[in-house]
Amino acid sequence: MLSKNQIKLISSLQKKKYRDQxxxxxxxxxxxxxxxxxxxxxxxxxxxxKDWKNQYTTAHLNSIENRIETDxxxxxxxxxxxxxxxxxGVFKIPSFDIDSKLVSSSLxxxxxDIQDPGNLGTIIRIADWFGIxxxxxxxxxxxxxxxxxxxxxxxxxxxxxxxYTPIEQLINKYKADNFPIYGTFLEGETIYQSDLQSKGFIIxxxxxxxxxxDIEKYVxxxxxxxxxxxxxxxxxxxxVSVACSIICSEFRRREF
Amino acid sequence: MLSKNQIKLISSLQKKKYRDQxxxxxxxxxxxxxxxxxxxxxxxxxxxxKDWKNQYTTAHLNSIENRIETDxxxxxxxxxxxxxxxxxGVFKIPSFDIDSKLVSSSLxxxxxDIQDPGNLGTIIRIADWFGIxxxxxxxxxxxxxxxxxxxxxxxxxxxxxxxYTPIEQLINKYKADNFPIYGTFLEGETIYQSDLQSKGFIIxxxxxxxxxxDIEKYVxxxxxxxxxxxxxxxxxxxxVSVACSIICSEFRRREF
Numbered sequence: 001m002l003s004k005n006q007i008k009l010i011s012s013l014q015k016k017k018y019r020d021q022x023x024x025x026x027x028x029x030x031x032x033x034x035x036x037x038x039x040x041x042x043x044x045x046x047x048x049x050k051d052w053k054n055q056y057t058t059a060h061l062n063s064i065e066n067r068i069e070t071d072x073x074x075x076x077x078x079x080x081x082x083x084x085x086x087x088x089g090v091f092k093i094p095s096f097d098i099d100s101k102l103v104s105s106s107l108x109x110x111x112x113d114i115q116d117p118g119n120l121g122t123i124i125r126i127a128d129w130f131g132i133x134x135x136x137x138x139x140x141x142x143x144x145x146x147x148x149x150x151x152x153x154x155x156x157x158x159x160x161x162x163x164y165t166p167i168e169q170l171i172n173k174y175k176a177d178n179f180p181i182y183g184t185f186l187e188g189e190t191i192y193q194s195d196l197q198s199k200g201f202i203i204x205x206x207x208x209x210x211x212x213x214d215i216e217k218y219v220x221x222x223x224x225x226x227x228x229x230x231x232x233x234x235x236x237x238x239x240v241s242v243a244c245s246i247i248c249s250e251f252r253r254r255e256f
Numbered sequence: 257m258l259s260k261n262q263i264k265l266i267s268s269l270q271k272k273k274y275r276d277q278x279x280x281x282x283x284x285x286x287x288x289x290x291x292x293x294x295x296x297x298x299x300x301x302x303x304x305x306k307d308w309k310n311q312y313t314t315a316h317l318n319s320i321e322n323r324i325e326t327d328x329x330x331x332x333x334x335x336x337x338x339x340x341x342x343x344x345g346v347f348k349i350p351s352f353d354i355d356s357k358l359v360s361s362s363l364x365x366x367x368x369d370i371q372d373p374g375n376l377g378t379i380i381r382i383a384d385w386f387g388i389x390x391x392x393x394x395x396x397x398x399x400x401x402x403x404x405x406x407x408x409x410x411x412x413x414x415x416x417x418x419x420y421t422p423i424e425q426l427i428n429k430y431k432a433d434n435f436p437i438y439g440t441f442l443e444g445e446t447i448y449q450s451d452l453q454s455k456g457f458i459i460x461x462x463x464x465x466x467x468x469x470d471i472e473k474y475v476x477x478x479x480x481x482x483x484x485x486x487x488x489x490x491x492x493x494x495x496v497s498v499a500c501s502i503i504c505s506e507f508r509r510r511e512f
Contacts, residue, residue, distance in 0.1 A: 118374070122495055122498060125491050125494065125495065125498075126494070126498060128490045128491045129481075129483045129484070129490050129491050129494055130483065130484045131483070131484035131485050131488065131490065154491060154492075155491070156490075156491045159490065190512065192509040192512050193512065225385075225505065226508070226512070227385045227386065227387070228385070228386045228387035228508045228511070229387050232387065234384045234385050234387065234412075234415065235381050235384045235385050235410060235411070235412045236410075238381065238382070238385055238501070239378055239381065239497075241495075241498065242378060242381075242382060242497065242498060242501040245494070245498040245501055245502055246501055246502060246505045249481065249502045249505065249506070250505070250509075252482070252484045253448040253506075255484075256446065256448050256449065256482070
């Protein structure tokens with residue numbers, strides 16, 4: 001069973017302040033937790049029901065420092081979900097190096113102040129599907145370790161490297177050598193007819209404001225996802241994660 | 257100001273039972289409400305702050321039976337949003353005929369038990385962007401008039417005809433004449449290389465279960481959105497609204 005202090009610690013991790021302080025985050029549910037364990041993300045605590053333990057016994061489980069079997073009422077106390085999952089992991093926030101050779105030679109997604117946790121989680125899933133290994137986020141982007149983001153990634157977070165960094169600095173590091181910087185704008189070129197390379201930054205803007213002016217000036221390729229029929233009045237915009245998926249699909253289809 | 261009975265009626269419309277009983281639904285926010293008014297959707301009540309009225313005076317406003325100016329505390333009482341909008345419309349659920357000639361000659365989206373209000377709202381926005389006029393939903397699909405769906409459409413609902421109907425019946429009506437029925441499956445043909453026509457049904461399946469077996473047997477074109485690099489282990493699936501956007505984009509790019 002969990003102690004009062006452990007329950008207090010785990011509950012506090014719903015807030016960014018305490019996640020930063022303890023360098024811990026939580027993930028709930030069998031698939032998400034096992035994906036994180038398999039990817040090598042270090043668990044500080046693993047809390048589960050008896051039923052869950054009975055169906056999951058591997059070496060990964062034995063290597064975890066604090067394994068705590070508990071009952072449904074305690075799982076309910078620490079869960080942020082409507083229906084608590086049979087397992088909750090408290091994981092150490094990983095640190096990793098960026099492979100700048102990989103960044104220079106492949107596609108990365110760059111997020112300019114994305115605010116909605118569901119959008120960030122969905123974009124991580126899209127990156128994973130389309131084999132994009134690196135996501136860079138402006139410092140004002142929603143926190144990756146927000147439990148809503150972690151849940152929305154459906155485990156994709158275990159395969160993606162996501163870093164917070166000032167975007168201008170990032171671009172200045174890579175923009176030599178005509179490194180392409182892509183962004184979507186209403187006045188951009190129809191994406192279906194654009195020259196799309198298999199390397200570069202794909203910048204996705206804030207839900208309300210789009211790509212900020214400070215960043216727009218670095219965009220070398222302005223793209224546009226055309227609405228249909230052309231010229232007819234439709235929705236003013238697509239949701240940012242929807243736009244991101246269409247763009248990623250369009251880049252990858254060129255390689256078929 | 258609103259009467260107690262009016263507040264009670266409006267609050268009750270958060271529930272499907274009362275929306276069905278009164279044939280009314282609510283929409284909040286300037287853009288959504290004005291889009292609905294402009295599209296000809298009939299408002300039963302329009303409730304707004306003084307500030308909102310001062311910036312919005314058109315013929316549309318004058319034709320509304322019950323216009324009620326109120327204050328922020330009443331707006332807060334009837335709002336389902338964290339931050340109540342300055343205007344809330346109570347609209348009559350519209351009834352309309354389906355133009356079967358249009359359905360036979362164009363693309364429609366068919367939803368097989370979509371459960372998440374955000375997904376349905378996003379799919380309506382995608383349909384609007386890509387000029388798809390008709391959406392058909394299985395009877396078990398989440399209710400269009402759920403306030404979360406209405407808000408997520410961002411006004412696109414005013415330009416789309418959405419109907420609830422048993423899918424088998426719908427397919428049987430149109431499937432003569434080799435009418436194409438598209439659906440995504442892991443064993444489908446790569447969508448980038450598929451023959452895609454400018455007419456047919458695009459079936460999108462339930463979030464957890466995908467397209468049901470009863471419907472799968474009618475699918476004439478099984479499609480697949482390839483992950484990248486091919487054969488590498490990535491996310492198990494894409495979110496249904498993300499998949500829908502990639503498919504719609506792929507159909508429309510053939511017409512450029």
